Amino acid sequence: MDSEDQPEEIDREDIDPIIKSWTFEPGKLTARLVVASDGRDVLQMRIEMGLLQMETSGRPDGEKPFNFDSYLEYIQAQIVADDTVMLNDPDCVEIDREFVQLYHRRICWLALREYERAVRDADHTLALMDVCRNRSDDPEWIESHEHFRPFVMFHRIQAKSLIELEKHTPEHAIEELTNGVEELRSIHETNGTEEAFEEDELHIRLIELRETLREQFEVGQTLNEQLADAVAHENYEKAAKIRDRISKREDAR
Known part of the structure; x- marks a missing residue:
């Protein structure tokens, strides 16, 4: 066979076909x-000059630090073994890597409406923040993560409400x-920034989503809102009836 008639060998390291077929916006x-080629699901995010590929569970880069599924699990095991353990510099480097990876995966789950997976990764991130706060003696490094706690919580709250909307009722989502x-x-109160809370963008966006759902699905006062109103007006008989209705509703879930 003439060499010109031989099929062209595909360079498996070349990602040009993927980039050209998946437009960056x-x-x-x-x-x-x-x-993937071995049959497992992988998550991809298109970026300006390429793409990120992440595992769908465990650590997004697929690494197993010290044979644990994540660096969080490794550190938690260290704390169980020695309650006085503090984070060292290599720990901080690995924790920062895990923070960034989880951020990318979490926003992808939200974009794909995989809300339960988004909640899982938000919980992982918040647990990492707790470890940083409780096991580091570097206030600036702690604050570099605590600064993002409201943002991670915002993602988690959004995802949880949309899970409730999909699986239960608009009223559950609103609540x-x-x-x-x-x-x-409560985070603002802890940080001493409660005066800024009403103007906080994350707070405003949650309120807007809540009122959009209320209008779209024609939901008036939820049972919990009715309960709070009855207690505020010291109408305890009405409050008891509403609590009973809430209990029956939750038992039926």
């Missing part, structure tokens, strides 16, 4: 789930948002 987060607003308020 500035200002828009584009993600997708694809099946999840109301509870989330109070969680954010």
Whole structure:
């Protein structure tokens, strides 16, 4: 066979075909789930000059630090073994890597409406923040993560409310948002920034989502809102009846 007639060998390291077939759109987060050559699902995010590929569970880069599924699990095991353990410089480097990886995966899950997975990664990130706060003696490094706690909580609250909307009722979603607003308020109170809370962008966006759902699904006062109103007006008989209705509703879930 003439060499010119031989099929051209495919360079498996060349990602040009992927880049050309998957257009990058500035200002828009584009993600997708694809099946890898070994049959496992992987998560991809298109970026301006390429793409990121992440594992769907465990650590996004697929590494197993010290044979643990994540660096968080490794550190938690160290704390169980020695309650006095503090983070060292290599720990901080690995924790920062895990923070960034989880951020990328979390926003991809939100873009794909994989809300339960987004909640899982938000919980992982918040647990990492707790470890940083409790096991580091560097206030600036702690604050570099605590600064983002409201933002991670915002993602978690959004995702939880949309899970409630999909699996239960608009009323449940609205109540999840109301509870989330109070969680954010408590963070501001802890940080001494409660005066800025009403103008906080994350707070405003949660309120807007809540009222959009209320209008779209024609939901008036939720049972929990009715309960709070009855207690505020010291109408305890009405409050008892509403609590009974809430209990029956939750038992039916």
